[in-house]
Amino acid sequence: MSPSIGSLPPKYRVTVDPDRCMLCGRCVENCAYGAFRREGDRILTNSRVCTACHRCVAFCPRDAIDVVERPLDYRSHPVWTRGVREAIYNQARTGKIVLAGMGNALDYPMIFDRLVLDACQVTNPSIDPLREPMELRTYLGKKPQRLELARRGDGEVELLTELSPNLCLETPIMIGHMSYGAISLNAQLALAKGVTAAGTFMGTGEGGLPEPLRPYQDHMIVQVASGRFGVDIDYLERGAAIEIKIGQGAKPGIGGHLPGEKVDEAVSKTRMIPVGSDAISPAPHHDIYSIEDLAQLVRSLKEATEWKKPVFVKIAAVHNVAAIAAGIARSSADAVVVDGFRGGTGAAPRVFRDHVGIPVEAAVAAVDAKLRRQGIRNEVSVIASGGIRESTDVAKIIALGADAVYIGTAALVALGCRVCGNCYRGLCPWGIATQRQDLVDRIDPEAGGLQVSNLIHGWTLELMELMGAAGINSIESLRGNRDRLRGYMIDQALMDVLDVRSVGA
Amino acid sequence: MDEVVIDAAGMHYTPLNREIRAAVAAGARRIRLENVLGQRFIANGVRGDVEILVHGVPGGDLGMFMSGPRIEVFGNAEHAPGNTMDGGEIVIHGSAGDAVGHSMRGGRIFVEGAIGYRGGIHMKEYEKKRPVLVIGESARAFLGEYMAGGTVLVLARHGGPAVAERGLGSGIHGGEIILRGGIDPVHLGVGASQVALSDDDWARVLALVREYARRFGIDPAPLERREEYTRVVPASARPFAGKYAWE
């Protein structure tokens, strides 16, 4: 609030219908932001603190609560949008960088929604996944270029090639890295139970591997990021794979701060930083300033774990992503994660969130093409992340060349997240992006785990149906199969990058 | 098996580390590596109570992720010795490159001479696990940036300033940097502030000074004048909080 600017129009208006309200007080209990209070026989609201997280709505037994977005509008103007104006007021008041939660909020065209999938008609039969095998098993890691074989004395062929360690996924859907600290232990536990049940993997993020997660370590990819939080040899050995995080699609080129509000005693212990301090992950790894330094860290991690673990490298999708991925493919890394500019985050500078990076669809297509052109596609798996919302996105990105995907926001939505974008405040009423115990307790890891595995299961079934309709019964045949995609109202330059033809062509 | 000698001449680091691990597993107390030249990752991730003597110039990431062993290098070290080291000790009879003790979590590093840029960056600590980096001569720019814990001590034995470049302790939010001979305040980074040593601080520093002197066989007396030392600590636990506003 500044004396001369005054207050801005509220983001939301919360109202309680007194005719419906039974004064049960659940809204008061559930709102972590203090939007409700009871006075006499009425519930009063403070709309200014509302984040539209819908926790109150979800738990009101009488549907008595209404949340309206932007109840009071600015004079409309196509250039001076509400967002632009509010950022100016904010910076006029503070003189600071504006941070915001969740992913890219600008209205760029969604490439996924301009790609359509194919189906069989007449010339070949669709496959019925109800009665025919449908294989989604996916191996992530280095594959040999060719096999060395020998013929034994008894005439049998013997395989001489030693395969590199690979992760085996029963479905090409994994959950990306969200750290302990950024999200709660119960949220991580729910995700861990979910991926374990679904036969897939999740990332730890850069917050270490708290003890309660260790029973699920065979389904966890441990992350090594620029803050090196929680990284010791024990951690590296526990993970099913190790991922070096170079960048994040939501904020390419910059580091991260876990706000001090979320650094409690337990987080302080896993990260080895003082309680209440901001956990700073610097923009670069300070031992990686060049591609050969990345190769050095990849090999260092492999050397430390005796070459038993696949090492992934995650980069934000940026202009030169294909060439960078080709460099990573030569670094001894086993997979490259390409994180598009729609990726989520607890907090990112608004300008980065909205303006830096490129969409994952174009990035994956370019990476896959470059790796094939250089004859090194088998050197690394390609994992796509950043804005994967449903099973069709998974099918499309695999057809564009990805081996598997990471989902992030979608998995949190499965735990109740309403994408309100206030993760950084540490008060998440859904118990996800918070360390406050009473809020964390709102997630039952068992039930949450089931929701997560349900989501993955549901998408997996849809993926099978989509593949079956296209006459494909194994995920390998969808991977990079751009013939089964068509572009709808995409410009020619982008079509060339995606290597897809237009609808009708 | 007390001492194992490995001739590292022309050897790749993977078989070299395999031999080191095998020797540790077989119960060696001391492993002597002869003719080391440029091999990276020596003793990476190795655990155990063992002494590893490195004769020559090891390559980058010496003792990375290491948890326990004591390494002594008779030569200079390259990029990032003690990177993300968890426990144990590295003693370098010579100088070292950039990013020495990067993200160190525990254990101690003693460098007889000077180190390069970004030493001790992002060191951490939790309770009793407090990493220590002692540098005999000087350190270059960006020393102790983002430090969240531990102690960096620079003794300036060469006669010049301990640090004469920018970014000392930028973003420090835990731990301490102790310099003999003080520092020009223009070189202090964002969020770093200079304070005098308390009696406790001095006791800690003096013990490290004497430890350093013992390691390298020098007389500690010229380094034992308390008034020569200054201590750089975090001005706040949230050095960059003033840079951001929420939407």
Add this chain to the structure above:
Amino acid sequence: MCGIIGVIDRSREPMDGTAIRRALSMMNERGSGEGAGYVVYGCYPEFRDYFALHVFFDNIHETKPRVDELLHQWGRVVHDEEIPTWDLPRLRKVHTPWRYFFRPDTRLMPRSTTPAEEIVTELVMRINTSVEGALVFSSGRNLGVFKAAGWPEEVADFYRIEEYEGHCWLAHNRYPTNTPGWWGGAHPFNLLDWSVVHNGEITSYGTNRRYIESFGYRCTMFTDTEVVAYLVDLLVRRHDLPEELAVTALAPPFWDEIDAMEDDRRRLHRALRLTYGSAMMNGPFAIVVANQESMVAFTDRSKLRPLVGAEHGDRLYVSSEEAAIRAMDPGITRVFMPRAGEPIVGRVVA
């Protein structure tokens, strides 16, 4: 990206290529087997007055006649031959490397103060942009660049590098990311007397390239390093800056450091930044530049890439790693690390 090494003997004592081949291979962890190269100064004493033009030909029957014709238009070729190579199983000879010993006809550039250099520069730019299938990658007097896609030892053996002798060598082990590993993209990059090897990435390339092209240079090799050779040529040869100041213009002090300087120096540094702002190189780099008389090595302003120097008598070494220098010369007496942006300079005294 990569590993670099350089040596200069200040008394012009020649060294053959054996040691630098060994040293460069020491740094194979820094490369990816897609590019390596060497430059040696003083290797063609019998043709010391002629420009040695090294050219990659895709096809000597089709493209070489066009280069021959251009050279004959602009001067005289006293000798030319295929650069001798060994066949190696793992190095595919995708180009035929050729060398010409060429003397430009200076009457054809009457208004220039350095007509021979102008003609050669013009020829290099013209061939590289307009003769498809030909690439001039070395154009100085009494020096030669030898490079290809491959590991250092393969490239060295291919060119029989151990048979050359010279008083100054630079070598490079490449790990490409921005451009694929092709022969022209390997380092060193050379123009006239200047050769450059580079570890890192120049984030200001788009600015530097447009700047240098406004002086008539043309960037043809799809890599950021090329621009360094031209910038040095511009600053030192054409603008007469002393080498140290040229390095300052390319990697200048930060403004707060300039503000703290005493008056004369502050004026000089301010003028350098104002004048050569578009020549300033940003991003992480360690670069070694050489000519017949000197070798200069420097890093970016924050020293984001490693650089080590060492001495042994008249020999000055620079490299990404001390171990590589020791592999070349175990008898080195002084090992040191330069400060960010500060050059290590070695000059011949004889």
